[in-house]
Amino acid sequence: MYKYDEFDSRLVTERAEQFRRQVKRRLSGELSEDQFKPLRLMNGLYLQLHAYMLRVNVPYGMLSSTQMRKLAHIARKYDRGYGHFTTRQNIQYNWIQLEQVPDLLAELAQVEMHAIQSSGNCIRNVTSDQYAGVAADELEDPRVWCEIIRQWSTLHPEFSFLPRKFKIAVTGSPNDRAAVQVHDIGLRMHRNDDGQAGFEVIVGGGQGRTPHIGKTIREWLEPEHLLSYLEAILRVYNQDGRRDNMYKSRIKILVHEIGADTFRELVETEWAELRDSELRLPQSEIDRISACFAPPDYPRRADAKTLLDSQAAARPDFAAWLHSNIAEHKVPGYAIVNISLKSLAAPPGDMTAKQMVAAADLADEYGFGELRVNHRQNLVLPDVPQEQLLELWQKLNTHGLGTANIGHVSDIVACPGLDYCSLANARSIPIAQEINARFQDLDRVHDIGELSINISGCMNACGHHHVGNIGILGVDKKGKEYYQFTLGGSSGRDAALGERTGRGFPAAEAVDAVESIIATYLRLRASDERFVDTYRRVGMEPFQEALYGAA
Amino acid sequence: MLSLMPQIVIANSLADGFVVFLTASNGWSSRVRDATVAHDDADAEVLLRSAKAAAENNLVIDPYLIAVELKGDAPEPTEYREYIRVFGPSVAIPSGQ
Numbered sequence: 222m223y224k225y226d227e228f229d230s231r232l233v234t235e236r237a238e239q240f241r242r243q244v245k246r247r248l249s250g251e252l253s254e255d256q257f258k259p260l261r262l263m264n265g266l267y268l269q270l271h272a273y274m275l276r277v278n279v280p281y282g283m284l285s286s287t288q289m290r291k292l293a294h295i296a297r298k299y300d301r302g303y304g305h306f307t308t309r310q311n312i313q314y315n316w317i318q319l320e321q322v323p324d325l326l327a328e329l330a331q332v333e334m335h336a337i338q339s340s341g342n343c344i345r346n347v348t349s350d351q352y353a354g355v356a357a358d359e360l361e362d363p364r365v366w367c368e369i370i371r372q373w374s375t376l377h378p379e380f381s382f383l384p385r386k387f388k389i390a391v392t393g394s395p396n397d398r399a400a401v402q403v404h405d406i407g408l409r410m411h412r413n414d415d416g417q418a419g420f421e422v423i424v425g426g427g428q429g430r431t432p433h434i435g436k437t438i439r440e441w442l443e444p445e446h447l448l449s450y451l452e453a454i455l456r457v458y459n460q461d462g463r464r465d466n467m468y469k470s471r472i473k474i475l476v477h478e479i480g481a482d483t484f485r486e487l488v489e490t491e492w493a494e495l496r497d498s499e500l501r502l503p504q505s506e507i508d509r510i511s512a513c514f515a516p517p518d519y520p521r522r523a524d525a526k527t528l529l530d531s532q533a534a535a536r537p538d539f540a541a542w543l544h545s546n547i548a549e550h551k552v553p554g555y556a557i558v559n560i561s562l563k564s565l566a567a568p569p570g571d572m573t574a575k576q577m578v579a580a581a582d583l584a585d586e587y588g589f590g591e592l593r594v595n596h597r598q599n600l601v602l603p604d605v606p607q608e609q610l611l612e613l614w615q616k617l618n619t620h621g622l623g624t625a626n627i628g629h630v631s632d633i634v635a636c637p638g639l640d641y642c643s644l645a646n647a648r649s650i651p652i653a654q655e656i657n658a659r660f661q662d663l664d665r666v667h668d669i670g671e672l673s674i675n676i677s678g679c680m681n682a683c684g685h686h687h688v689g690n691i692g693i694l695g696v697d698k699k700g701k702e703y704y705q706f707t708l709g710g711s712s713g714r715d716a717a718l719g720e721r722t723g724r725g726f727p728a729a730e731a732v733d734a735v736e737s738i739i740a741t742y743l744r745l746r747a748s749d750e751r752f753v754d755t756y757r758r759v760g761m762e763p764f765q766e767a768l769y770g771a772a
Numbered sequence: 773m774l775s776l777m778p779q780i781v782i783a784n785s786l787a788d789g790f791v792v793f794l795t796a797s798n799g800w801s802s803r804v805r806d807a808t809v810a811h812d813d814a815d816a817e818v819l820l821r822s823a824k825a826a827a828e829n830n831l832v833i834d835p836y837l838i839a840v841e842l843k844g845d846a847p848e849p850t851e852y853r854e855y856i857r858v859f860g861p862s863v864a865i866p867s868g869q
């Protein structure tokens with residue numbers, strides 16, 4: 222894992238102290254709310270429906286057990302004993318008091334964490350594959366590049382006042398788990414014809430009220446040119462992106478309005494000036510950062526498949542968990558474990574301080590003290606010996622963390638919605654919980670198979686509903702909560718935006734609508750076909766018929 | 773429409789951010805039953821003016837009027853957004869585990 226150098230530490234500590242002075246001036250009345258608001262937002266502090274909300278960056282979703290314990294401590298000391306993991310791999314606290322934020326930030330700085338650039342029109346936390354460094358299908362570890370981007374983009378003076386916020390995602394695997402096609406910039410590593418690894422550069426993807434799948438503007442970019450190329454893109458956007466209308470100011474609108482070809486030409490012209498500047502990455506720097514992500518010394522282990530099979534045969538619940546929550550590790554004898562934060566007990570992505578400490582302890586006991594947050598609001602323990610999976614599962618269960626539903630119907634992504642968010646039109650969490658409650662029978666959940674449901678409480682689409690296989694968008698219709706459905710969305714390699722089914726449903730009918738969509742799928746699916754494949758094969762009509770009756 | 777309904781002033785307290793209500797003594801309380809109720813638009817204007825002064829004096833942020841119904845012993849917002857602001861999230865706060 223990357224360790225802060227002197228420069229990083231000084232930066233976050235000084236920033237926390239600077240904010241301490243700003244808060245003091247605000248509380249004394251020296252600064253008005255109008256003057257203070259941009260300052261607090263630059264430090265990730267929002268004002269929501271009930272209180273201030275603080276968004277803390279988890280760089281590319283990676284946490285040490287020490288950091289996780291600190292997050293738990295913060296939840297207890299400064300909040301109401303829990304936190305919310307977001308679709309951008311960050312954590313949000315919902316009940317933070319302004320007066321206490323300076324102390325909180327100072328505590329975060331002790332574990333190399335901060336909230337800088339977690340809000341505002343700047344380059345936000347770079348997101349990545351939660352299986353980075355351990356996935357069996359990985360070409361190269363994307364965290365190296367995420368860290369390089371993090372250092373370049375942190376307090377980048379030229380890009381601290383962009384037309385709008387800016388999100389970058391990186392994947393090092395052909396199986397995209399980082400949703401790179403729906404980010405402002407998506408980087409996908411692959412090999413060129415000479416077998417050299419480099420980046421496909423995808424620009425202008427995004428969700429919100431005008432969703433777009435990104436356009437590839439460069440098929441292959443040599444890694445040493447990564448920063449100069451990113452800088453060229455940001456320059457074009459910074460200069461030409463619209464600033465007259467906040468709904469039209471994301472890079473996706475610019476790319477869409479001028480066209481990907483014109484955009485590419487502008488970038489290439491800019492890049493010609495930049496490519497051989499000091500932004501060109503020397504191999505020594507790439508090596509230095511790579512060394513931070515060197516794989517741990519894995520004790521040799523035999524493949525434990527036979528043992529697991531026999532354990533699973535005796536325990537159907539364990540078998541189900543193995544089936545849904547375990548991913549293949551690149552090292553024999555090890556497994557990647559997904560911890561579901563989608564039990565019935567709490568809103569999607571929410572975790573109590575006690576659970577955070579438990580997860581941190583388990584990361585130490587069954588791994589190398591590392592955890593990951595993924596963009597579907599779950600956690601990952603990346604390095605678990607296969608022969609210890611049963612033991613780990615039993616312990617996870619005692620903490621309410623053993624739900625066997627990753628990638629399945631009850632693994633619902635939901636934004637905070639109107640229960641917390643001041644921009645919301647409707648609630649998201651209760652709908653997620655009702656669906657979850659409706660699908661508690663594990664056999665049924667596993668029979669339905671791979672399926673993603675995403676819920677957003679407004680057009681801003683923080684719940685990524687456009688790319689859910691079933692997307693649900695909360696709207697306000699004459700003072701009542703309604704839910705519109707989209708089908709066929711996906712954020713993986715086969716990224717697609719969902720299509721609207723038709724008129725929305727009142728809250729009381731929303732879960733029945735989900736049931737009806739799933740029943741239609743089960744009726745029409747061919748053998749092992751996933752929901753999204755059935756949808757792509759049969760189209761919208763049968764689903765509309767089920768939802769609204771024959772036309 | 774607002775004018776036909778009783779109204780109260782809601783805001784966030786500056787220092788801790790929590791939701792507060794303007795009281796009859798021109799103070800702020802976190803309990804909605806302490807809120808002072810305006811029964812017509814003229815009264816409501818007076819309340820809002822005093823709330824805005826409190827905002828300028830850096831006690832609260834973003835005060836505004838909301839329509840309420842007077843049921844039981846506490847005013848109840850008529851709009852569900854405000855209802856959630858007043859009574860908290862409609863889902864349980866995670867605890868225990």
Ligand code: SF4
Nearest residue numbers: 636642645678679683
């Ligand atoms: S989608 Fe809307 S309601 Fe949900 S968190 Fe984002 S802004 Fe808030």
